[in-house]
Amino acid sequence: MTETILEVMNIRKSYKKRTILNTLSFKVNKGEIVALLGINGAGKSTLINSINQLIPLDAGTVTFFNQQNQPIDRQKIGVMMQKNIQLSRLTVKETLTLAASYYHKPLPYTKLIALANLAEHENKRVAKLSGGQKRRLSFAVALAGDPQLIFLDEPTAGMDSSSRQKLWQVISLLKKEGKTFFVTSHYLDELESSANRLLILKESNIVFDGTLEDLRRKSGTAEITFHSKLSEKIFTEWKTVLSVTRTGESIHLMTNQVNQVVVQLVPYLSGIENLVIKQNSLESLFVSLNEGGGNHE
CATH class of the missing domain: 3.40.50.300 (P-loop containing nucleotide triphosphate hydrolases)
Known part of the structure; x- marks a missing residue:
């Protein structure tokens, strides 16, 4: 308790x-x-x-x-x-x-x-x-x-x-x-x-x-990047993904629901390589929340 x-x-x-x-x-x-x-x-x-x-x-x-x-x-x-x-x-x-x-x-x-x-x-x-x-x-x-x-x-x-x-x-x-x-x-x-x-x-x-x-869920986004020959159209249909971009074989997903997206990716892991997750730091989230409000202590 x-x-x-x-x-x-x-x-x-x-x-x-x-x-x-x-x-x-x-x-x-x-x-x-x-x-x-x-x-x-x-x-x-x-x-x-x-x-x-x-x-x-x-x-x-x-x-x-x-x-x-x-x-x-x-x-x-x-x-x-x-x-x-x-x-x-x-x-x-x-x-x-x-x-x-x-x-x-x-x-x-x-x-x-x-x-x-x-x-x-x-x-x-x-x-x-x-x-x-x-x-x-x-x-x-x-x-x-x-x-x-x-x-x-x-x-x-x-x-x-x-x-x-x-x-x-x-x-x-x-x-x-x-x-x-x-x-x-x-x-x-x-x-x-x-x-x-x-x-x-x-x-x-x-x-x-x-x-x-x-x-992070409220104010931030994260970038999930991986190499794959899978069609990016698979991920554009996910409500947990904000945007999808592709550069060659590199796919970039932007999301504010990282854990859910990772779970959704599990069935596709055999077709994915070099998975990297970049989340917002507390510093960047704080600055964003206080945009225009000066320096933190």
């Missing part, structure tokens, strides 16, 4: 008569990695801050762990904000020890330092860390209380590609342990391979809530 651990109902937020969040509603279930997407200024950070009661809402309710009308149990929640830890005079070890002291059942220090991959820097002052190392430290601080729900706002900003990959491996591992993540990132390739659900925020509203495959 699906367990809802966060429910947002009809929340609204405005600044100086400008609506930032317009009656938003959604749920987050246990074990999900939910990615929040939106162009710069769409309100992603405002949404995370509002959910965590760091800024007041104008209207609406936020319920954690099905505990209605109850204050946030911060022992169960971790938050990694865009800004890094500012305790510049403390060492990495002192910072993690301090963070853990606020919780009843914190993660052991040895696990925290390993998850952040900062063991060799544990005696280094925070001020001396690189930008990527500070992000990893902020990530570890968010995990200090062994939370069930973790908010990550641009977690890999400032990291090199290797560190980014390692962090997402840690997130994937923690997901398997039952942790739930609510993430924003401007690295859409990371979200494409890691998130199992997308929320897209545009013009103060959530305009999409679903999986990447749902988004």
